[in-house]
Amino acid sequence: MTSNDRHRPRVVVLGAGFAGAAALRELAHADVSVTVVDQHPYNTFRPLLYQVATGGLNPGDVTYPLRHLSARDHARYRRAKVIGIDRDRRQVIVDEGQPIDYDYLIIGIGSTTNHFGIPGAAEHTMSMYTRVDALRVRDAIFGGLEKIAGDSDTGTGSFTVIVVGGGATGVEMAGAIAELKHAMLTPTFPELNPAEVNVILVEMTGALLPPFDRHLQQYALRQLIKRGVDVRLNTAIASVAKDHVELKDGSAVPADLVVWAAGISGYxxxxxWGLPIGKGGRIVIGDDLRVQDQDRIFAVGDTAINPDHPQAQLASPAIQMGQHAARQIVRLTRSESTEPFRYHDRGIMATIGNQSAVVQLSTGQRITGPLAWFAWVALHLWYLLGGRNRVQTLINLAYRYLIWPRQTGVIIGDVIEPPSQRPDD
Structure with missing residues (x-):
């Protein structure tokens, strides 16, 4: 640390997801010294992890080096896992190395899978909230396909994937697996009958995509059914075993792989860390995004909740919260009072499959079909970090959706046995 840095307020940003990266960019030209702390050396673009999980993108397409990001935004990167916060000494305690001093702290560590206490869900399902998760799902899918291809002579092979949760992640994942089945199965696995691969989407409520307008929900349902997805609404899960899912109505559904996309919670x-925790394991914050009863600690994105004005755990609120927290820190360094956070709703969107998506703008406009799909692609390319990532993602998505009907271009790695095919522990 230079002597100049010692006279500048020290801002520590925990986590470099949407919220943390937005805060980092906002502080890039402020008169502060910034350190970003994350246990992974890369930023992950979560909205496209399902493409990695179904072989459409490489993991490097949706990750960006934090050392490049931090250097670009005049910050330092510290690879570490946070194990505590000493508020009296104003230090972040990490698993390795010296504590990190701060004058102001932004907590943007994101979220993790919420299994809602359902027996067996944590042990026998796979999630897609990290790069590693997506790769495990991808390898399990292709491992399952390889297994039934090897058993094709007996005529007894089948592979069933159950996707739990009818939100955007679940809908996008189910649609991508269904298209994977129809587009690449015959040219790549000529010995298999597509009917041997089953995709089931389970949602406990009566509609898909809860935040969307009813007409868009119905459109998404029709599109998934058209692609061969067995959509089961008003279906609650009682427990999960390694080879089946038990429903609350007493029935059981065989499953080789269960992908859990039913909900998220705070870490x-x-x-x-001694901070107030609210609904969903999220840190309780006030109107200006400062943690309740804390003057110098902010929490943003999925990890935070204002009980009076809760925000959806989506990218857009996280980005705006990260920017706002950074601006409030600048105001505090100038001895100015903070301002309340106001979310500017620009709309929501989700893709269902090739040239099929739904867009709902804050003005009330609803868009479906190819136009919505191209808007979805353009927005995701815009928010990706790094020019190389944008170009590579554009190439891979174009290859997958525009050329795939004529050629198979799936990206695979190692193959692993899905949970149903693994030996008992």
Whole structure:
């Protein structure tokens, strides 16, 4: 640390997801010294992880080096896992190395899978909230296909994927697997009958995509059914075993792989930091995004909740919260009072499959079909970090959706046995 840095307020940003990266960019030209802390050396673009999980993108297409990001925004990167916060000494305690001093702290560590206490869900399902998760799902899918291809002579092979959750992640994942089945199965696995691969989407409520308008929900349902997805609404899960899912109506559904996209919550580790925890394991904040009863600690994005004005756990609120928290820190360094956070709703969108998506703008306009799909592609390319990532993602998505009907271009790695095919522990 230079002597000049010692006279500048020290801002520490925990986590470099949408919220943390937005805060980092906002602070790039402020008169502060910034350190970003994350246990992974890269930023992950979560909205496209399902493309990695179904072989449409490489993991490098949706990740960006944090050292490049931090250097670009005049910050330092510290690879570490946070294990505590000493508010009296104003230090972040990490698993390795010296504590990190701060004058102001922004917590943007994101979220993790919420299994809602359902027996067996944590042990026998796979999620897609990290790069590693997406790769495990991808390898399990192709491992399952390889297994039934090897058993094709007996005529007894089948592979069933159950996607739990009818939100955007679940709908996008189910649609991508269904298209994977129809587009690449015959040319790549000529010995298999597409009917041997089943995709089931389970949603406990009566509609898909809860935040969307009813007409868009119905459109998404029709599109998934058209693609061969077995959509089961008003269906609650009682427990999950390695080879089947038990429903609350007493029935059981065989499953080789269960992908859990039913909900997210705050990281359990943050509950040990002595900060107020609210609904969903999220840190409680006030109107200006400062943690309740804290003057110098902000929490943003999925990890935070204002009980009076809760925000959806989506990219757009996270980005705006990260920017706002950074601006409030600048105001505090100037001895100015903070301002309340106001979310500017620009709309929501989700893709269902090739040239099929739904867009709902804040003005009330609803868009479906190819136009919505191209808007979805353009927006995701815009928010990706790094020019190389944008170009590579554009090439891979174009290859997958525009050329795939004539050629198979799936990206695979190693193959692993899906949970149903693994030996008992």
């Amino acid at each position: 359990p580790d943050s509950q040990e």
